[in-house]
Amino acid sequence: MPAGEALATRSDAVWSEHDTTPDAIEAALRELLVQVHGEHREYVPARVLNMIAFVDREWSGEIANRLRGVGRYHASRLLVLAYEPRRERLDARVTIVSEGASAPGGLALLRETVVVELGDRHLDDLLTIADPLVVTDLPTLLWSPHGHHEIVAELLPLAQAVLVDSVEEPIAQEALTRACELSEQAYVVDLAWLRSTPWRERLATTFDPPWLRRELYMITGVTVRHHPASTAAALLLVGWLASRLHWRTGSLVSDGGALVGATQAQDNDVAVRLEIAPELQVPGLESLELVTASGMHLRLSRGRGGLRAHRRDSNGTEREWTLPGASRGEAGVLGEGIRQALLRDPTYLPALEAAREMVEPPGERRPPGAAQPATEERRATRS
Amino acid sequence: MAVAAGRPTDEPVPENPLTAGLERLPVPPTSLVIFGATGDLAKRKLLPALYNLAYEGALPAHFHLVGVARKDIGDDEYRRECEDAIRRFSRRKPDEDVLKSLLDNVRYVAGSFDDETVYSELCTVLDQFEQEAGEALNRAFYLSTAPSFFPVIVERLGSSGLARADHEQHREVRVIIEKPFGTSLEEARELNRRVLSIFEESQVYRIDHYLGKETVQNMLAFRFANGMFEPLWNRNYIESVQITAAEDIGIGSRADYYDKAGALRDLIQNHMLQLLCHIAMEPPVHFAAEEVRNEKVKVLEAIPEPTLTQVPEIAVRAQYGPGHAGGEDVPGYLEEEGVPPDSTTETYAALRLEVDNWRWAGVPFYLRTGKRLARKITEIAVTLKPVPHLAFSQAGSLGVQPNQLVLTLQPNEGVSLLLGAKIPGTRMSIRPVKMEFLYGTAFLSQSPEAYERLITDAMRGDPTLFTRNDEVEAQWRICDPIVKAWARTPGPLPQYPAGSQGPNEAEQLLREADHWRAI
Numbered sequence: 078m079p080a081g082e083a084l085a086t087r088s089d090a091v092w093s094e095h096d097t098t099p100d101a102i103e104a105a106l107r108e109l110l111v112q113v114h115g116e117h118r119e120y121v122p123a124r125v126l127n128m129i130a131f132v133d134r135e136w137s138g139e140i141a142n143r144l145r146g147v148g149r150y151h152a153s154r155l156l157v158l159a160y161e162p163r164r165e166r167l168d169a170r171v172t173i174v175s176e177g178a179s180a181p182g183g184l185a186l187l188r189e190t191v192v193v194e195l196g197d198r199h200l201d202d203l204l205t206i207a208d209p210l211v212v213t214d215l216p217t218l219l220w221s222p223h224g225h226h227e228i229v230a231e232l233l234p235l236a237q238a239v240l241v242d243s244v245e246e247p248i249a250q251e252a253l254t255r256a257c258e259l260s261e262q263a264y265v266v267d268l269a270w271l272r273s274t275p276w277r278e279r280l281a282t283t284f285d286p287p288w289l290r291r292e293l294y295m296i297t298g299v300t301v302r303h304h305p306a307s308t309a310a311a312l313l314l315v316g317w318l319a320s321r322l323h324w325r326t327g328s329l330v331s332d333g334g335a336l337v338g339a340t341q342a343q344d345n346d347v348a349v350r351l352e353i354a355p356e357l358q359v360p361g362l363e364s365l366e367l368v369t370a371s372g373m374h375l376r377l378s379r380g381r382g383g384l385r386a387h388r389r390d391s392n393g394t395e396r397e398w399t400l401p402g403a404s405r406g407e408a409g410v411l412g413e414g415i416r417q418a419l420l421r422d423p424t425y426l427p428a429l430e431a432a433r434e435m436v437e438p439p440g441e442r443r444p445p446g447a448a449q450p451a452t453e454e455r456r457a458t459r460s
Numbered sequence: 461m462a463v464a465a466g467r468p469t470d471e472p473v474p475e476n477p478l479t480a481g482l483e484r485l486p487v488p489p490t491s492l493v494i495f496g497a498t499g500d501l502a503k504r505k506l507l508p509a510l511y512n513l514a515y516e517g518a519l520p521a522h523f524h525l526v527g528v529a530r531k532d533i534g535d536d537e538y539r540r541e542c543e544d545a546i547r548r549f550s551r552r553k554p555d556e557d558v559l560k561s562l563l564d565n566v567r568y569v570a571g572s573f574d575d576e577t578v579y580s581e582l583c584t585v586l587d588q589f590e591q592e593a594g595e596a597l598n599r600a601f602y603l604s605t606a607p608s609f610f611p612v613i614v615e616r617l618g619s620s621g622l623a624r625a626d627h628e629q630h631r632e633v634r635v636i637i638e639k640p641f642g643t644s645l646e647e648a649r650e651l652n653r654r655v656l657s658i659f660e661e662s663q664v665y666r667i668d669h670y671l672g673k674e675t676v677q678n679m680l681a682f683r684f685a686n687g688m689f690e691p692l693w694n695r696n697y698i699e700s701v702q703i704t705a706a707e708d709i710g711i712g713s714r715a716d717y718y719d720k721a722g723a724l725r726d727l728i729q730n731h732m733l734q735l736l737c738h739i740a741m742e743p744p745v746h747f748a749a750e751e752v753r754n755e756k757v758k759v760l761e762a763i764p765e766p767t768l769t770q771v772p773e774i775a776v777r778a779q780y781g782p783g784h785a786g787g788e789d790v791p792g793y794l795e796e797e798g799v800p801p802d803s804t805t806e807t808y809a810a811l812r813l814e815v816d817n818w819r820w821a822g823v824p825f826y827l828r829t830g831k832r833l834a835r836k837i838t839e840i841a842v843t844l845k846p847v848p849h850l851a852f853s854q855a856g857s858l859g860v861q862p863n864q865l866v867l868t869l870q871p872n873e874g875v876s877l878l879l880g881a882k883i884p885g886t887r888m889s890i891r892p893v894k895m896e897f898l899y900g901t902a903f904l905s906q907s908p909e910a911y912e913r914l915i916t917d918a919m920r921g922d923p924t925l926f927t928r929n930d931e932v933e934a935q936w937r938i939c940d941p942i943v944k945a946w947a948r949t950p951g952p953l954p955q956y957p958a959g960s961q962g963p964n965e966a967e968q969l970l971r972e973a974d975h976w977r978a979i
Contacts, residue, residue: 125903153901278517293477321480381560386521401517403516420483422481425481
């Protein structure tokens with residue numbers, strides 16, 4: 078199914094043309110908007126965010142399905158550049174949809190989806206195809222879910238934010254390095270980071286009582302269990318702790334199926350262990366355990382209706398409770414990624430840099446005599 | 461009570477370094493006690509708000525809810541009532557696991573609000589929560605009852621020791637009080653006196669749910685985050701300000717409440733004066749609770765208290781008579797079920813106020829609110845002074861009209877600006893056109909319900925969006941003479957047809973150059 082059709086929840090106006098030009102597409106967009114607004118005065122175009130998705134045409138249906146699940150967090154104008162290497166001509170389809178009728182006296186928002194099918198011969202001039210089709214003065218989010226790093230570089234001048242998912246790169250170290258490089262040119266929204274948001278929030282909440290805050294500076298051990306493909310998410314969570322608590326990060330090395338290492342807090346070392354949780358069916362994290370010098374042990378783990386917390390105090394007292402919160406699911410994470418393009422999280426980049434330091438290649442950070450570098454281990458595990 | 465002895469120390473508490481960058485800030489562990497837990501407000505607003513906070517992971521690490529009401533039921537039955545209310549009134553379909561997590565921490569205490577045993581039982585329940593949590597929990601008492609119970613509950617909380625904070629154990633105690641906060645200046649002062657004899661002002665959170673609305677908070681962003689309006693925001697450029705809160709519905713089944721309150725107490729004394737403050741206040745140095753509230757109080761203090769003889773010149777009241785709404789015949793106020801046939805309660809009130817300070821001297825602020833008007837709308841219209849000289853002929857056109865900036869709060873939140881534009885053609889004819897911005901077109905996020913924001917802020921100890929004691933009294937100082945003057949004037953009241961623009965008598969408030977905007 079073409080991406081444009083799959084994305085439309087309710088079609089209000091459609092235009093398509095074979096062998097077309099960006100000028101013709103842009104003119105059609107304007108005419109369709111005038112037409113729809115003329116017919117229904119309460120229908121007004123949303124003007125929040127442009128999103129450019131560069132996708133392989135054969136997988137565009139899957140991308141359409143993912144975007145359909147993001148709920149209210151749709152970009153107001155979505156430009157899908159569907160790539161098919163041998164395609165010679167430019168075909169396009171414009172769809173203007175609304176999320177249903179407005180309440181009396183209310184308004185209904187219109188969203189525009191533009192699907193442009195293109196081939197190798199168009200890639201050299203990609204910027205001139207995409208540029209006229211984004212709404213001027215709106216922030217633009219760029220997403221290339223099927224790789225194509227060179228295309229991202231080509232389109233970056235149009236975008237203020239880039240959507241990536243570090244867990245989709247086969248090697249965590251490369252994913253983090255790439256996110257660091259992209260961060261120099263645009264704001265990076267990393268879905269791997271967003272998967273850790275509930276964990277970061279609950280951890281901040283758990284340690285917020287004044288008498289517990291001091292324990293943060295006494296952490297001696299961190300263990301994160303994660304989905305087999307979500308090493309990057311686990312690294313980002315530990316990177317966040319390291320950057321917020323001013324730890325000096327050290328390289329992690331493989332130890333059986335885990336990555337282990339130590340970082341230096343102000344007064345003590347912090348043992349870090351990232352373990353694969355083979356039972357976890359969805360990308361992201363399964364549990365987080367912290368141990369402190371006072372003997373406190375805290376464990377957060379996935380549970381029904383929220384995260385399950387277990388704390389053992391230094392006097393041996395044990396308590397369990399639930400930190401309520403609904404699971405967002407993968408569609409929710411993608412929707413959150415789109416929303417985050419309009420915000421700026423100042424803690425991501427320090428966390429990313431700390432995470433990258435933990436998996437830097439041999440010779441740069443690895444201590445003398447250390448075991449096989451983590452990146453190589455994971456490359457082997459993945460293959 | 462024995463709670464994790466020895467934890468508190470004299471060392472300064474470090475900041476929580478994990479909160480940076482988080483959209484949802486931590487809320488301290490809290491036991492929330494709702495008095496009036498089986499009432500309408502609890503079911504329609506408070507419980508759904510708590511569920512939505514739980515859904516979003518915005519509740520504290522340890523959160524317990526205790527319902528207190530006269531109804532003689534147990535914990536399980538109250539949990540079922542909570543579940544029903546959440547399923548019925550929540551803005552999102554409940555997630556069963558989250559709902560269960562929330563309900564697992566719900567308890568109920570039955571009894572009369574003046575019964576001391578209720579408070580001793582409450583003590584026991586709250587102590588149990590702390591034992592289970594292994595730490596002191598903040599306590600927030602939400603008074604969602606008839607106003608006559610406010611002083612009783614507060615005094616019982618005081619005498620039972622429940623109002624006492626324990627800073628050593630890091631246990632804060634807060635009381636959240638619903639509106640109306642008194643029905644006159646005297647009552648408001650007396651209520652403040654009784655509340656503040658038990659609690660510190662910093663522990664008291666007086667709810668005006670308008671302040672929790674994103675739309676009202678947006679007014680501050682509009683004024684103080686945009687440089688282009690502030691230079692015009694004064695008597696030199698502004699002709700008048702008009703604040704309208706119109707409803708198209710009647711009083712429904714609220715005759716018992718409404719006939720005692722009336723339009724002035726129901727909306728103007730609290731919500732509409734808040735809107736006026738947001739429009740007229742000076743920019744605070746920081747967006748901090750006391751600074752914002754200080755600026756609002758300054759505005760209220762600059763509004764002269766009307767004398768009884770001035771009231772007819774600055775205030776108009778009326779009742780809706782029979783008419784039409786939504787294509788249907790509807791009864792007048794006096795024919796509504798539960799309304800006394802000789803009632804002199806106003807369903808419409810309009811005021812002309814002045815803010816006597818350097819910025820606003822001489823600028824009239826018109827406020828009007830009413831039920832059964834032509835449509836539902838809440839807006840603030842700021843009319844600028846006309847241009848000093850007009851070079852264009854006005855013949856054959858609607859002419860040049862003063863610019864008008866309209867902030868619409870509902871139904872479609874937005875900002876519009878009326879500008880003069882040339883009508884296409886060979887003549888230089890001008891007519892007003894509307895440049896419009898709608899907030900709904902520019903954001904992806906859904907606004908939280910006002911109560912979600914307010915409950916969270918109260919638990920976090922942020923009073924910015926709550927009304928301070930001097931603010932309430934300043935509001936009443938303005939409205940009290942009007943209430944008294946109207947009480948001395950016999951009925952019947954002027955009538956306006958249901959579904960209309962309101963009473964003709966409202967015209968007499970306007971200065972010569974002004975007119976009411978069409979509702």
